[in-house]
Amino acid sequence: MTPSASLLISGVSGWLSGARAAENANGPADAIARQNMLQLIHLRWIAVAGQVLTILAVHFSFGFKLPLTAMMLVLAALVALNLFSLLRLKRAEPLGPYDLFGALALDALALTIQLYFSGGATNPFTTLYLLHVILGAVLLEAWATWAIVALISFCFVGLIAFNRPIIASGLSDQAFFELFIMGMLIGIVLDALLLVTFVGRINTNLRRHDAHLAALRQQAAEETHIVRMGLLASGAAHELGTPLATLDVILGDWSRMPLFGANPELAQELEDMRGEVRRCKAIVSGVLQSAGEARSGEVRASTLRGFMDEVVAEWRASRADHNLIYETDLLDATPIVAESTLKQVIHNVLDNALEASAATTRLSAAIRDGWIRIEVDDDGPGFTEATLQSFGTPYNSTKGRVGGGLGLFLVVNVLRKLGGRVSAANGPEGGARVVLSLPLSSLEIGGDRVD
Numbered sequence: 282m283t284p285s286a287s288l289l290i291s292g293v294s295g296w297l298s299g300a301r302a303a304e305n306a307n308g309p310a311d312a313i314a315r316q317n318m319l320q321l322i323h324l325r326w327i328a329v330a331g332q333v334l335t336i337l338a339v340h341f342s343f344g345f346k347l348p349l350t351a352m353m354l355v356l357a358a359l360v361a362l363n364l365f366s367l368l369r370l371k372r373a374e375p376l377g378p379y380d381l382f383g384a385l386a387l388d389a390l391a392l393t394i395q396l397y398f399s400g401g402a403t404n405p406f407t408t409l410y411l412l413h414v415i416l417g418a419v420l421l422e423a424w425a426t427w428a429i430v431a432l433i434s435f436c437f438v439g440l441i442a443f444n445r446p447i448i449a450s451g452l453s454d455q456a457f458f459e460l461f462i463m464g465m466l467i468g469i470v471l472d473a474l475l476l477v478t479f480v481g482r483i484n485t486n487l488r489r490h491d492a493h494l495a496a497l498r499q500q501a502a503e504e505t506h507i508v509r510m511g512l513l514a515s516g517a518a519h520e521l522g523t524p525l526a527t528l529d530v531i532l533g534d535w536s537r538m539p540l541f542g543a544n545p546e547l548a549q550e551l552e553d554m555r556g557e558v559r560r561c562k563a564i565v566s567g568v569l570q571s572a573g574e575a576r577s578g579e580v581r582a583s584t585l586r587g588f589m590d591e592v593v594a595e596w597r598a599s600r601a602d603h604n605l606i607y608e609t610d611l612l613d614a615t616p617i618v619a620e621s622t623l624k625q626v627i628h629n630v631l632d633n634a635l636e637a638s639a640a641t642t643r644l645s646a647a648i649r650d651g652w653i654r655i656e657v658d659d660d661g662p663g664f665t666e667a668t669l670q671s672f673g674t675p676y677n678s679t680k681g682r683v684g685g686g687l688g689l690f691l692v693v694n695v696l697r698k699l700g701g702r703v704s705a706a707n708g709p710e711g712g713a714r715v716v717l718s719l720p721l722s723s724l725e726i727g728g729d730r731v732d
Contacts, residue, residue, distance in 0.1 A: 311375040313490040317420050318366060318376060320479050320486075321384050324416075325363050327475070328388070329356050332395060339399070343460065345447055348398050355394050362387060382417075382425040386432055389413045393436040400447040401440040405464030410437065412472050419483055525562050532558060560599070585615040585653070585724070589646045592624050596631050603635055609646040617724040623699065626692045630657045630715050633689065637661035637713065648721060652701075655717040663707040672705050692717070699723045 333356060340347045366384065369376075389410070396404045410433045417429035532555045535541060541548045583591070586609065593607045627644075634642040634657060643658045664672075674690060692715075693703045701719025708714055 313486055314376040314381065315370055316486045317381060317483055318370060318384065320482055321381070321388070321416075322363050322366050322370075324475065324479055325359055325366075325388060328392075329359050329363075331471075332356055336399075345399075347447070352395055352398050355391055359388075359391055378422070378425075381420050382428065385413055385417055385421070385429055389429065389433055389436060393440065396440055397443070397445055401444040402437065403444075403447075403461075405461055406468045407437065407440075408465065408468040408472055412475055415476055415480065416483075419480055521561070521565050525558060525565065529555065529558050529562070583617060583619040585617050585648075585721075586611040588617060588619050588624075589655075591619075592627050593644065595624075596628055600631075600635060604641045605631070606641065606643040607645075608643065611646055611648065615648070615721070615725075617721075620699070620724060622695050623719075623724075626695050626717065627655065627657075629689070629692050630717070633715075634659035634661060634713070651721050652718050653721055653724070657715045657717075658708065658712060660712045663711055663713045664705060669705060669707075672703075689715075 332352075336347060336349065336352055339345045340349060362384075369380075392409060392413075396402075396407060399406075413433060414426075414430055417426045421429065532551060536548070536551055536555070541551055589609060589611060593605065597603075597605055631642060631644065637659060641660050643656075645656045645658075647654050672689065672693075689703075689705075696703050696717055696719055699719045700723045701717065703718075704716045706714050
């Protein structure tokens with residue numbers, strides 16, 4: 282192989298993307314195996330082109346007599362192997378533990394055959410054996426790596442035992458030695474270039490795989506945390522149901538006492554207390570409904586505009602002293618399933634704006650390209666840099682309360698469960714902005730809901 286051939290094939294191949302190699306993958310492990318197999322396919326194309334140019338140059342320019350037919354048949358076999366490997370990547374079956382080992386072993390055998398026809402152990406390109414050993418150490422398990430070492434050692438011993446001398450006409454010993462040194466230089470440079478290129482890309486694949494696994498572990502930990510919180514909330518709701526019902530009965534009895542009937546001020550305060558108790562009971566019922574323990578009405582049909590109007594109206598009713606500006610271009614004709622968790626998510630974001638000492642909060646809702654986009658802007662102090670960097674993690678709060686910071690954590694995870702996403706930023710003129718985006722199909726009646 283020659284450096285020019287390597288660069289030529291690199292440009293022609295275009296380095297197929299890792300996503301394309303892993304499109305039929307069965308899990309992360311299979312995806313990384315497919316991406317690594319793709320690197321070996323690229324390397325084999327480079328080997329074929331480099332060998333074609335080198336064989337023709339040596340045979341016709343330097344006077345060495347090579348068995349062109351036999352050596353070209355080996356290259357044709359490598360091309361067939363590459364085409365078969367590409368078809369293998371397009372299939373849905375996962376790559377087995379022996380696929381990469383088999384690919385490296387066949388490449389080593391093909392190199393051995395080419396070396397046998399071109400000088401055997403005296404061929405300066407025997408240094409390319411090291412490329413197979415290092416790739417095996419990076420890609421394969423320990424047993425497979427040692428198997429590659431044993432195979433290459435056996436092949437090299439075979440080249441020594443069955444040496445087939447190369448015939449060079451018209452070359453002096455000095456010229457032959459100079460060509461040998463030049464071949465060794467080219468072989469070593471090729472080893473270095475290919476190793477840096479391909480091992481670097483393989484390591485990138487491995488780092489991407491590790492990052493994906495880390496993200497999955499983080500998501501699993503967050504979902505476990507949410508399940509624990511849900512169990513605690515459900516248990517607390519059950520425990521609070523009885524005392525709240527008792528308080529409601531007692532306050533109802535008090536309202537019929539002459540003392541409260543004769544004092545309008547006390548009667549009004551008593552009615553306010555009963556209203557707060559009813560609100561607490563409604564919150565408890567909502568918690569149980571979210572946990573799937575409500576007796577009926579868990580699923581309710583509505584329209585997107587009606588749902589958003591209801592969300593805003595309920596929030597305004599309980600926070601009448603806050604200035605909330607509501608803007609929307611939604612139409613009434615979009616039927617959806619009213620998602621109680623989404624309502625709580627929007628309330629959490631609005632509550633955060635309220636607790637951030639914002640005087641005015643603006644909520645806008647619209648549909649853009651099949652996605653529901655809900656923006657909440659406030660004129661408060663905005664997010665700190667640390668909060669933005671760890672946005673959505675539990676207990677990430679600037680309010681200084683023990684156990685605080687769970688609201689946005691729940692917001693992010695509920696939206697992710699619905700197939701959406703959450704982003705946060707500070708406005709150019711101050712204040713904070715939180716954007717909730719989720720696919721309309723996740724709420725549409727008959728749509729692809731994510732449960």
